[in-house]
Amino acid sequence: MPVLIDIFMCRTENYGYLVHDLETRKTAAIDAPDAGAIKSALNNRGWTLTDIIITHHHRDHVEGLPVLKADFDVTVTGPRAEAEKILGLDVMVGDNDTVMLGGTTFIVIATPGHTLGQIALYNSADGHVFTADALFSMGCGRMLEGKPGPMWEGLKHLRALPDHTLMYCGHEYSADNARFALSVDPRNAALNIRAAEVNRMRAQGQFTIPVSMGMEKATNPFLRADRPELARAMGLEPDVDPSIVFAALRAAKDTFT
Numbered sequence: 001m002p003v004l005i006d007i008f009m010c011r012t013e014n015y016g017y018l019v020h021d022l023e024t025r026k027t028a029a030i031d032a033p034d035a036g037a038i039k040s041a042l043n044n045r046g047w048t049l050t051d052i053i054i055t056h057h058h059r060d061h062v063e064g065l066p067v068l069k070a071d072f073d074v075t076v077t078g079p080r081a082e083a084e085k086i087l088g089l090d091v092m093v094g095d096n097d098t099v100m101l102g103g104t105t106f107i108v109i110a111t112p113g114h115t116l117g118q119i120a121l122y123n124s125a126d127g128h129v130f131t132a133d134a135l136f137s138m139g140c141g142r143m144l145e146g147k148p149g150p151m152w153e154g155l156k157h158l159r160a161l162p163d164h165t166l167m168y169c170g171h172e173y174s175a176d177n178a179r180f181a182l183s184v185d186p187r188n189a190a191l192n193i194r195a196a197e198v199n200r201m202r203a204q205g206q207f208t209i210p211v212s213m214g215m216e217k218a219t220n221p222f223l224r225a226d227r228p229e230l231a232r233a234m235g236l237e238p239d240v241d242p243s244i245v246f247a248a249l250r251a252a253k254d255t256f257t
Contacts, residue, residue, distance in 0.1 A: 002022060002125075002126050003019050003020055003021050003022065003101075003104050003123070003126055003128075004019075004020040004022065005017060005018070005019055005020075005128065005168070006018040006020070006041050006044075006045055006047075007168070007207060007209065007210075008037060008040075008041045009037070009172070010033040010034035010037040010038070010064075011033050011034050011037075011060060013171045013172050013173065014031075014033040014034070014060055014061075014170060014171055015168065015169065015170060015171060015172060015207075015209060016029070016031075016033060016034065016037050016038055016041060017029065017030040017031070017130065017168055018030075018038070018041055018042065018045065018047060018049075019101060019104070019128075020045070020047050021101050021102030021103060021104045023102055023103045024101075024102030024103060025047075025048075025102070026050040026051060026101050026102040027042070027045075027047040027048060027049055027050055027051070028049075028050065028051035028052065028053055028101045029049060029051070029052045029053070029068070030053055030055070030121065030130045030132075030168070031052075031053070031054055031055055031061040031062070031132065031170065032052055032054065032061065032062055032063065032064035032065040032068055033060050033061055033062075033063060033064060034063065034064050035063075035064030035065075035067035035068050035071075036064075037064075038064060038068060039068075039071075048072070049068065049072040049074055050072070050073070050074055050075070050101075051074055051075050051076075051077065051101055052065065052068060052069070052074050052075075052076045052077070053076075053077045053078070053099060053106070053121060053130075054076065054077070054078035054079070054086055054089070055078075055079070055118055055119055055120065055121070055130070055132035055133075055170070056079065056082060056114065056115040056117065056118035056119070056132060056133065057079075057082045057085035057086050057115060057117070058115065058133070061132065061133075061170065062086055065086075065087070065088055066087070066088065069088050075090050075091060076088050076089050076090045076091070077089070077090065077091040077092075077093060077099050078091075078092065078093070078119075079092070079093065079094065079117040079118065079119045080092035080093060080094045080117070081094065081116060081117025082115065082116070082117035082118075093108045093119065094108060094110065094119075095108060095109065095110035095119075096108060096109075099121065104123060104125070104126070105123065105124075105125065106121040106122060106123050107121070107122045107123075107124065108120075108121065108122075109121075109122055109129075109154070109157050109158065110154060110157075111131070111132075111134035111135070111151075111154035111155070111157070111158065112145075112146045112150045112151060112154055113134065113140075113141065113143050113145070113146035113147075113148075113150060113151025113154060113155075114132075114133045114134055114140075114141030114142060114143065114144055114145070114146070114151075115133075115144065115145045115146070116145045116146055118132060118133065118134055118141075119132075120132065120134055120135075120154075120158060122161065122165075127162065127164050127165045127166055128165065128166050128168065128210075129158065129161055129165050129166070129167050129168070129213070130168045130169075131158060131167055131168070131169045131170070132169065132170040133169070133170045133171065134151075134154060134155070134158070135155060135158050135167065135169060135216070135220075135222075135223075136169045136170070136171060136173050136174070136177055137167070137169060137173070137174040137177060137198070137208055137209060137211045137216065137220070138174060138177035138178050138180075138181045138191070138194065138195075138198075138216070138219055138220050138221070139173055139174075139176075139177030139180070139181070139220065139222065139253070140155060140220075140222040140250070141170075142250070142254065143247075143250050148243045148244070148246050148247035148250070149243045151246070151250075152225060152242060152243045152246040155222060155223060155246075158213070158223075159213070159216075159217055159223045161213050162213065163212060163213055163214030163217065164212060164213075164214065165212065165213040166210035166211070166212060166213075167209070167210055167211055167212070167213055167216060168209055168210050169209055172207065172208065172209070174198045174202070174208035174209070175198055175199060175202050175208075178191075178194065178195035178198050178199070179195075179256075180221075180252075180253050180256045181195070181219065181220065181221050182195055183256065184221050184230065184233040184234070184249065184252065185221050185224070185229065185230065185233065187229075188218075188219065190215070190218040190219050191218070191219040194215060194218075194219045221249055222246060222249055222250070225242040225243070225245040225246035225249060226242035226245070230245055230249065231245045234248035234249060234252065235248075236248060
């Protein structure tokens with residue numbers, strides 16, 4: 001039986017997600033950026049929080065955790081590699097482990113780079129992936145703790161997901177990401193169409209998430225670091241190791257205004 005996903009804003013630019021298993025009525029929050037926003041979303045839906053799944057240790061993804069754990073009878077699952085940095089974990093997981101929400105299975109995908117232990121959560125049955133700050137629409141997270149090689153490998157694992165998979169990321173950064181993507185890949189027709197769509201949606205106050213992985217594969221420069229046109233855009237030879245292109249793209253985005 002499929003799940004329902006409720007999307008709402010937390011803090012300023014964080015996305016909040018509730019995942020509700022229809023068969024068992026279990027409900028998980030993906031990350032805990034803001035306890036108040038999550039409680040409001042639960043009340044609006046009439047759902048009861050049973051689980052919290054944390055993707056990485058950054059404050060804007062865990063700040064609501066103490067209040068939610070005190071107020072609900074929840075199981076908190078998170079990355080084993082960051083257990084010392086996340087207070088309140090009940091279950092620790094790593095790459096290729098499974099997380100169950102009632103009858104719904106999530107496969108853990110290691111996505112190091114933004115933080116060393118960050119994880120993504122893939123529900124193959126329903127075609128959803130929660131990427132937190134590893135992958136955004138037309139962008140990726142800043143490489144705050146990791147190295148280009150492992151981060152690129154993690155993104156390739158996400159890129160290998162089926163095109164129909166819907167990606168749910170941690171922040172609404174699509175418009176800014178589109179501007180950078182166009183600066184390095186201006187002749188990409190799919191990117192130009194997606195950028196225009198994002199600008200229209202944001203002007204109307206709409207969310208740009210979820211987005212299909214097929215669209216991301218066509219438009220996101222950080223998933224296209226093995227394409228010769230992206231190497232050339234970075235002033236590199238087309239046959240250079242893609243992780244070097246990825247590193248150059250990330251460094252360029254870090255200083256892009």
